[in-house]
Amino acid sequence: MLFSTGCATMFNGSSQTINIRSNDTDAKLYVNEEYMGKNQAVYTFKKKENYVIKAEKQGCKTTAITPQKSFDPTTLLGLLIDWGIISILVVDGAATGSWQKFAQTSYVVDPDCQ
Template identity: 35%
Template sequence: MNKNLQQISLALIALSLSGCATIFTGTTQKITVSSDQPDAEVFVNNAYKGKTPARFSVSKKGNNEVITVKKDGFISQDIATQKGFNGVAILNLINPIAWGIDLLTGAVNRVSPNEYVIKLEAKK
C-alpha cells in the first residue's frame, strides 16, 4: 500500500511540474505549404524545407516564421505565420509552474493557419 502511495505521489509531482500544453500539443506544429505551381521550393526563415506540396514542423516559440515560396520564372512570395493562444494551456489552471513551462517552451502558442496555399505570379 505504501509503495502505491509513493507512485501516485510521484505521478502527481511530475504532472504538476509539466505544462499541459507542452504535454498535449508539444512545442512544434506541423504546417502544409502548397502552391498553384507544382514543385516550387519552400523556405522557412531562409532554410530549405522541400518542394510544394511540403509538410514540415515549425517552432511555436518566438517570433512568427517567414515562409518563402520560389520557382524559376515566377515572382517569389513571402508570407508570415501568425501565432496565437493555444487554448489547451487553460488546463494549467492556477499552476504557475505549468504556465511558466508552457511560456518558456512556446507551447502556449499555436500557429494559425496550419495550411498555406501560395499563388505564384509569372515574371514578365
C-alpha cells in the same frame, strides 16, 4: 513530475506539423531560408519559434508569408494545477511556447508570376 510540464505542452505538444504547397509545380519552397523542395513540403514548426514561408520561381516575384499564432486555451488548465505559476508562465510560456499555436496547419504559397 507534477511541475515538469504544462497542460498545453502535455496535451498538444511543443511543435506542430505544417503542410506547405504551391499551385505552381515549379515553385521552390523555403522555410526560414531552408530549401524544402518543389511544389509541396511538410515541416515541423516549434511553437516557440517564428517562421517565414517563401515560394520562388525564376522570372517571378518571391512571395513570403509569416504564419500567425493564436492562444491555445488548453494552457488555462494549468490554473488548476499550480495557479499557473510554473505550468503556464514557465513551462507553456518561457520554456516551450506551447501557450500559443499556429493558426493554420496548411499553407498555399504561390510565386507572383504576372
